[in-house]
Amino acid sequence: MVELAMGIMLGLCGVGAGIALIAGIGPGIGEGQAVAAACEAIGRQPEAKSDVTSTMIMGCAIAETTGLYGLIIGILLIFVAPGIFSGVLKETVLALK
Amino acid sequence: MAKLDPVVRKETAYAATWVAALSLVMEAVFLILKRWSGAVLAGNLIGAGAAVGNYLLLGITVAKAAGGPPEKVAMKVRSSMTARMLGQAVICAAAVGILKTNVYATILPLLFPRIGIAFRPMIDRKRGKTAETDQTAEAEGSDLLD
Numbered sequence: 001m002v003e004l005a006m007g008i009m010l011g012l013c014g015v016g017a018g019i020a021l022i023a024g025i026g027p028g029i030g031e032g033q034a035v036a037a038a039c040e041a042i043g044r045q046p047e048a049k050s051d052v053t054s055t056m057i058m059g060c061a062i063a064e065t066t067g068l069y070g071l072i073i074g075i076l077l078i079f080v081a082p083g084i085f086s087g088v089l090k091e092t093v094l095a096l097k
Numbered sequence: 098m099a100k101l102d103p104v105v106r107k108e109t110a111y112a113a114t115w116v117a118a119l120s121l122v123m124e125a126v127f128l129i130l131k132r133w134s135g136a137v138l139a140g141n142l143i144g145a146g147a148a149v150g151n152y153l154l155l156g157i158t159v160a161k162a163a164g165g166p167p168e169k170v171a172m173k174v175r176s177s178m179t180a181r182m183l184g185q186a187v188i189c190a191a192a193v194g195i196l197k198t199n200v201y202a203t204i205l206p207l208l209f210p211r212i213g214i215a216f217r218p219m220i221d222r223k224r225g226k227t228a229e230t231d232q233t234a235e236a237e238g239s240d241l242l243d
Contacts, residue, residue, distance in 0.1 A: 024179070031174050032175040033171060035171065035174045036167035037167070038163070039165060039167050052163070053102070053105075057105070057108045058108070058217065060174070060178075061112075061152060061214055062214060064151075064155070064178065068211070071186055075193065075204055
């Protein structure tokens with residue numbers, strides 16, 4: 001029974017990590033659109049290229065952070081959560097006995 | 098190797114400075130909590146390297162894309178972001194899973210460039226004010242000389 005519970009828990013951690021990584025899709029689309037718009041701006045005003053590029057890099061880095069949050073949660077769910085949950089599970093089983 | 102765009106170099110240097118400073122703070126926190134070990138240092142180095150590398154690659158992609166046709170640029174940036182994100186995930190997972198580095202010390206530096214960017218407007222404002230003050234002082238000085 002404990003093995004089954006452990007298996008379900010590990011599986012759910014993996015599923016959770018996969019769902020968390022879906023967060024990486026949105027920023028990619030947003031970043032693409034932002035850079036495309038910035039390219040149009042550079043096309044209109046080539047003399048402002050360095051300013052636009054600088055702002056664009058910062059904007060992209062900010063947009064990417066949401067994806068990074070998902071990545072971090074995914075890594076925590078894979079490497080940290082199973083240890084914590086199995087500890088809790090073992091303690092619960094011992095307490096029930 | 099192609100020469101780096103000065104804007105990209107400047108932005109990466111800024112991010113790298115913040116990553117280095119915040120990494121030191123993080124190491125200090127681990128030391129204070131008496132949890133410091135080689136695994137923390139290794140994780141920090143790998144995480145910081147991944148964060149700065151990601152920022153540099155982002156800058157190179159954006160600088161190269163600038164000026165191209167918008168549809169192609171959007172596609173290029175999107176695929177670059179996916180590749181960079183996957184790269185970071187692989188590096189962090191390999192560091193934690195294979196090299197057994199500290200999980201928190203490995204993944205926290207990934208967010209350090211973002212913290213640096215959050216402080217950017219404040220620093221720019223201060224610099225702007227300083228530049229304005231210098232200009233005013235110079236102007237006043239030249240007036241006095243006249």
